[in-house]
Amino acid sequence: MSSLVELDGVEVKYYGEEVPSLVVDELSIGEGELVLLLGPSGSGKSTLLKLLCGVVPRYQAAEVSGRVRVLGGDPRREGLAGMVRRGVAIVLQNPDAQLFSATVGSEVSFGPENLGLEPGEVRERVRWALEVTGMAGLEEKDTVSLSGGQKQRTVIASVLALRPKLLLLDEPASQLDPQGSQSVMRCVDRLPEEAGCAVVLAEHRLHDLYASGVLRTGVRAVVLDHGRVVFDGDVKDAISSGVLEKCGVREPRIIVAARRAYGSVPTLDRERLLSMLASSLKVSTRPVRPESNTSPIVEVDDAWLRYGHGDYVIRGASFTVRVGEVVALMGPNASGKTTLMRAIAGLLRPDKGRIRLMVDRERDVAYVPQNPDLFLVSDTVAEELRLNPRGSPDPDLVEWLVSELGIGDLMERHPHSLSRGQRFRVAVAAALAGAPRLVMLDEPTTGQDARNIDALGRILAKYVSRQQAAVLVSTHDVEFALHYCSKVVVLREGRVVASGDPLRVLSDENVVREAHLRSPDEVLVGAWS
Amino acid sequence: MELAELTRISRSPLRRLNPLTKLALASSIAVLAVTIDNVSSLELVCFASLFLYALSRPNRTRIKLTLLLLGLAVWGTIVSQALFYGGYPRTPIAVVVSPDTPILGWLTGGVYVYLEGVEYGLRQSLRLVASILAGLAVAWTTDPKDLLLALSGLRISRALALSTTIALRFLPIFVSDAGSTLTVLRLRGLMLTRDRPSTLLKYASRFLTPLYASLVRRARTLSVAIESRGYGGRRALLRSPLSLSRLDYVVIGVCAAVTGTIVVLKLLFVAYATGAYYNPALVHIYSLARKYL
Numbered sequence: 099m100s101s102l103v104e105l106d107g108v109e110v111k112y113y114g115e116e117v118p119s120l121v122v123d124e125l126s127i128g129e130g131e132l133v134l135l136l137g138p139s140g141s142g143k144s145t146l147l148k149l150l151c152g153v154v155p156r157y158q159a160a161e162v163s164g165r166v167r168v169l170g171g172d173p174r175r176e177g178l179a180g181m182v183r184r185g186v187a188i189v190l191q192n193p194d195a196q197l198f199s200a201t202v203g204s205e206v207s208f209g210p211e212n213l214g215l216e217p218g219e220v221r222e223r224v225r226w227a228l229e230v231t232g233m234a235g236l237e238e239k240d241t242v243s244l245s246g247g248q249k250q251r252t253v254i255a256s257v258l259a260l261r262p263k264l265l266l267l268d269e270p271a272s273q274l275d276p277q278g279s280q281s282v283m284r285c286v287d288r289l290p291e292e293a294g295c296a297v298v299l300a301e302h303r304l305h306d307l308y309a310s311g312v313l314r315t316g317v318r319a320v321v322l323d324h325g326r327v328v329f330d331g332d333v334k335d336a337i338s339s340g341v342l343e344k345c346g347v348r349e350p351r352i353i354v355a356a357r358r359a360y361g362s363v364p365t366l367d368r369e370r371l372l373s374m375l376a377s378s379l380k381v382s383t384r385p386v387r388p389e390s391n392t393s394p395i396v397e398v399d400d401a402w403l404r405y406g407h408g409d410y411v412i413r414g415a416s417f418t419v420r421v422g423e424v425v426a427l428m429g430p431n432a433s434g435k436t437t438l439m440r441a442i443a444g445l446l447r448p449d450k451g452r453i454r455l456m457v458d459r460e461r462d463v464a465y466v467p468q469n470p471d472l473f474l475v476s477d478t479v480a481e482e483l484r485l486n487p488r489g490s491p492d493p494d495l496v497e498w499l500v501s502e503l504g505i506g507d508l509m510e511r512h513p514h515s516l517s518r519g520q521r522f523r524v525a526v527a528a529a530l531a532g533a534p535r536l537v538m539l540d541e542p543t544t545g546q547d548a549r550n551i552d553a554l555g556r557i558l559a560k561y562v563s564r565q566q567a568a569v570l571v572s573t574h575d576v577e578f579a580l581h582y583c584s585k586v587v588v589l590r591e592g593r594v595v596a597s598g599d600p601l602r603v604l605s606d607e608n609v610v611r612e613a614h615l616r617s618p619d620e621v622l623v624g625a626w627s
Numbered sequence: 628m629e630l631a632e633l634t635r636i637s638r639s640p641l642r643r644l645n646p647l648t649k650l651a652l653a654s655s656i657a658v659l660a661v662t663i664d665n666v667s668s669l670e671l672v673c674f675a676s677l678f679l680y681a682l683s684r685p686n687r688t689r690i691k692l693t694l695l696l697l698g699l700a701v702w703g704t705i706v707s708q709a710l711f712y713g714g715y716p717r718t719p720i721a722v723v724v725s726p727d728t729p730i731l732g733w734l735t736g737g738v739y740v741y742l743e744g745v746e747y748g749l750r751q752s753l754r755l756v757a758s759i760l761a762g763l764a765v766a767w768t769t770d771p772k773d774l775l776l777a778l779s780g781l782r783i784s785r786a787l788a789l790s791t792t793i794a795l796r797f798l799p800i801f802v803s804d805a806g807s808t809l810t811v812l813r814l815r816g817l818m819l820t821r822d823r824p825s826t827l828l829k830y831a832s833r834f835l836t837p838l839y840a841s842l843v844r845r846a847r848t849l850s851v852a853i854e855s856r857g858y859g860g861r862r863a864l865l866r867s868p869l870s871l872s873r874l875d876y877v878v879i880g881v882c883a884a885v886t887g888t889i890v891v892l893k894l895l896f897v898a899y900a901t902g903a904y905y906n907p908a909l910v911h912i913y914s915l916a917r918k919y920l
Contacts, residue, residue, distance in 0.1 A: 153851060157851065179854055182856075182857055187855055188851065188855050189855075190848055190851065190852065192848060195844075195845045195848040195849055195852070196848060196849065196852035197852075198771055198772055198796065198852065198853060199770050199771060199772040200635075200636040200770035200771070204770055204772055204773070205772070208856050209856035211776070212856060212857035213857055240635055240636070242635045243635075253852070256856055257855055257856060260856065260857055405688070440810065445810050445813075460816070461816070463814055464815070465810070465811060465814045466811075467807055467810075467811055469804075469807070469841060471837050471840045472804060472807050472808045472837045472838070472841055473815075473837065474836070474837055474840070475817065475833035475834075475837055476833075476836075485817075486816070514840040528815075529815075532816070
């Protein structure tokens with residue numbers, strides 16, 4: 099097997115940074131390989147992918163030293179366009195920002211048309227790429243009407259149509275619901291065989307990788323931490339050795355449970371591991387919690403909402419958020435979660451029904467959108483935290499937030515120069531610094547590693563009791579909902595299809611299937627502690 | 628405003644036309660709007676543009692956005708012309724700052740609303756309205772990829788073609804992000820109520836920082852996505868899948884004939900009016916141009 103990628107003594111340092119973001123002594127990737135690039139947030143995964151396709155240093159200025167050969171060329175000299183000609187393709191996180199054309203067929207044909215291929219060859223490539231990605235039959239569909247998973251598979255098809263030899267995917271499922279994410283991962287898993295290309299998949303959603311069968315013996319894992327390769331070998335060995343847990347990568351709970359029970363992970367076969375654990379572990383399932391009876395902060399009562407005169411986006415939703423609760427609002431992409439949050443914030447008015455807020459909407463409500471960029475308005479992180487037109491923030495509260503969210507080192511940095519995960523943590527800290535009674539967070543775990551997700555969950559739990567507040571979190575993260583939320587409200591097509599204790603709701607197979615979720619491992623194995 | 632309502636390409640009769648044909652239509656309207664000075668004829672151009680816009684079958688969200696854009700354009704043009712009209716004669720119809728006002732009045736010599744300025748502003752507004760409506764009709768009925776191919780086919784620079792297309796693709800995203808930013812800032816207490824306009828002004832600049840950062844990131848992602856599909860390589864586009872139908876040829880022909888004729892008539896009239904060229908055989912044309920152009 100000849101090498102497509104050869105890195106030797108490579109160091110990447112972004113301008114303005116003192117420490118290199120990536121240091122690779124030696125790394126090679128062969129034809130048709132599937133390589134999982136794993137590591138916590140900020141470990142250098144994206145930098146490595148961008149280096150391989152020429153985005154770094156061409157698009158993002160950086161000093162790059164050492165030997166870099168990709169498909170026989172040097173990406174530093176040839177840039178992205180040159181690497182694409184050699185057979186490199188890259189897919190980024192947000193499918194909405196990558197889709198360009200009006201229909202699926204038009205999107206996928208763009209690449210072959212740019213190559214100047216005959217119309218017959220273009221049609222053949224489009225047909226093949228759509229078939230490999232499971233999108234056949236959707237050629238005429240508007241790209242804006244696709245689900246999140248379909249959008250990302252369309253993006254993958256559009257680069258596959260160029261018949262790349264090396265496909266790089268940078269957390270392609272990070273913004274998708276669990277079922278959409280698994281559909282993308284299963285599609286990616288088939289590519290080395292069906293499309294004949296090597297695939298490098300950077301990801302930290304190990305739960306979805308595992309549930310879709312990609313995390314299996316024989317698949318190669320390269321683990322990065324603080325910009326360095328700390329493991330390169332079979333993914334089973336990476337998991338058994340505990341290197342991922344040490345780096346702060348969030349592993350599936352049954353894998354952690356197996357390692358603790360047996361000292362290593364006897365098999366990666368999910369079904370076998372589940373039955374082994376179910377028969378050998380002492381199960382201590384916690385009882386289902388009763389509904390809280392503290393005073394309500396929000397009451398949504400048979401609310402119906404639509405934009406203009408279109409179809410209703412929210413259809414008769416009813417639920418209550420009470421003091422001391424952290425409530426997860428779950429459901430497929432486009433099920434109405436963000437619309438409902440905007441309505442609670444008073445920015446949309448229900449067409450029918452009502453939404454009652456028991457706190458002052460002007461003073462006591464905070465909302466952090468999925469895109470943290472839209473929240474950050476100051477020149478430094480410190481200034482961002484001080485900014486509170488409603489009054490001076492409580493210094494003790496700010497100090498506590500800074501320390502718990504691990505943003506102390508970032509205080510003098512410009513908020514927009516930070517990574518997505520860091521930006522979101524700064525936005526959360528700034529939102530909570532105003533001591534609101536109702537906090538709404540849109541997809542707060544996207545792009546965060548295990549440590550930061552745990553920190554966020556702990557902070558929210560402490561915050562609601564400390565401030566007599568409530569938190570409403572829109573999320574696809576079933577583990578976060580199970581471990582850090584006191585209640586789950588599941589939306590599907592604008593209707594509440596289930597609500598209550600996360601353990602009870604996420605154990606219901608029908609709800610999980612309907613809402614494009616995934617049952618957490620603890621629910622399947624019954625091992626809850 | 629819902630992003631999908633703004634980004635979806637309309638299923639309209641215009642969608643059947645080649646992007647080049649639609650560009651020809653929009654360009655003709657823009658050229659005519661600049662060429663013609665007569666208010667009644669400008670109104671006719673506006674109606675033609677409005678017809679084109681109606682053919683794009685805009686939904687309510689798009690109509691709202693259009694009204695917002697037109698409102699801003701018309702208001703800005705009329706106000707600026709009414710206050711700063713430099714031509715003569717000019718008739719003051721209202722006093723904004725009296726010449727007797729300390730400092731400001733002394734410095735400016737007084738600020739007035741001029742009748743001729745209002746009229747001129749209205750005429751300029753008609754030009755803007757015609758161009759905006761035609762541009763939106765093209766944008767909302769054309770696949771951005773087809774537009775990029777069409778622009779590339781015209782042999783204009785790839786960078787210009789790409790930036791034009793990205794700008795078009797980002798118009799709805801900009802509107803959506805601006806709405807979200809306002810939402811977030813209002814909830815942070817940064818955009819306060821009408822009773823404190825000074826606060827509103829103070830935080831207006833804050834509004835641009837997040838919006839700019841978000842758009843730069845999106846633009847970077849999109850340009851990487853486009854380049855990773857082979858656009859911008861050394862090899863030229865050898866085969867465009869866009870071909871002109873008979874209808875396209877007819878529309879382009881009519882646009883070229885009407886626009887060309889009106890531009891020539893106007894040039895002849897300008898030559899006559901400035902004394903550069905006069906031909907007695909063209910006296911009816913001068914009369915026609917004076918009356919309608």
